[in-house]
Amino acid sequence: MSGSPELDAALVEALADFAAHDRVLVATDFDGVLAPLVVDPMDSRPVEGGMPALTSLADLPDTTVALVSGRALDPLRELSGAAHDGPLVLIGSHGAEDSRAEGGLALDDDQQALLGTLDEELAAMREEHPGLRVEDKPAGRVVHTRGLPDEEARSALDAARELGARHTSLEVTPGKGVVELAAAHVGKGVALLALADEVGAQAVFYAGDDLTDEHGFQALADDTDAARAQRRLTVHVGDGDTQARFRVADEEAMVALLQALLAARRERRPRTALTPSPRPAPITDRAP
Ligand SMILES: [Mg+2]
Missing domain, CATH: 3.40.50.1000 (HAD superfamily/HAD-like)
Structure with a gap:
């Protein structure tokens, strides 16, 4: 097409x-x-x-x-x-x-410490699963398995999910060939x-x-x-x-x-032709 x-x-x-x-x-x-x-x-x-x-x-x-x-x-x-x-x-x-x-966003001391622990464990996981990519995010890490052989990708994703399950304050979000482990979500x-x-x-x-x-x-x-x-x-x-x-x-x-x-x-005909385009004001706090 x-x-x-x-x-x-x-x-x-x-x-x-x-x-x-x-x-x-x-x-x-x-x-x-x-x-x-x-x-x-x-x-x-x-x-x-x-x-x-x-x-x-x-x-x-x-x-x-x-x-x-x-x-x-x-x-x-x-x-x-x-x-x-x-x-x-x-x-x-x-x-x-x-x-x-x-x-952007702020992490508390516990969340910062959790990210440190996560980095150590992910470094160990990469030794076991060569080819695994880890993306750093401000509030977490993302384990990527795209490009790995299917079997290898599956076992790496399982390992990432297990890691997430061990730390109950991590938010674990699986996606297509990825698992996101976030300290704030x-x-x-x-x-x-x-x-x-x-x-x-x-x-x-x-x-x-x-x-x-x-x-x-x-x-x-x-x-x-x-x-x-x-x-x-x-x-x-x-x-x-x-x-x-x-x-x-x-x-x-x-x-x-x-x-x-x-x-x-x-x-579409705007109701008032001269209404300026509203730009949302910066936010200082997000609703829970
Ligand atoms: Mg998408």
Whole structure:
């Protein structure tokens, strides 16, 4: 297949409905949605057209756009190319970091000590499982097994999960070929709802491809703002079971979707033509 992928007619209609709301939050995962999954996580690059479409959306009035990722904030910014002074909100480390929060996040002494212990144990694990990659994050570590032979990857993932189970204050989050071990964890669902409340979104769009994104889809379905829950537009990228309302095949289809959303949002007539684009104020504290 070549050229721009065709979007499902029901999805196009849902995008038009979504775009018609006064104030919306458009949030998306990065890896596996805007950027293909790769063996070395730092080799990840966004597909053409995705980030420009998001930035253009964010420049429209009453439209907040957020990247919501398991990655730490700095690599997320670097790999996505999102400008420091740009309109995009970056939520990193599954909601434990926010580009608008001063200093990102703080760990207490116990959490710092736990990270030290974790590093020692992961160093030992790497000797037993050569080829295993460990990604440092501000609040945790991620064990990556992509590129390892299946059998080896399975046993390494098992070892990482067992390590997580031994330390009950670690949050263990399995994904595709990864296990994240975090000393502080918020979760994409909590982060999405907090941001939706903060910007006063009447409708929320969220796209993701992985297990952690299912928490986001579920949280939006369970939104205590029942009207907003009804208006949620959730999209799963790729195969596999999902609670999302819609599905697209891959990152290229995601770009087509974002471009359709941008066009629909541009066609919408704002109620007051001269309302300046609201930029959410920096937050100093996150709701529990
Ligand atoms: Mg992903």
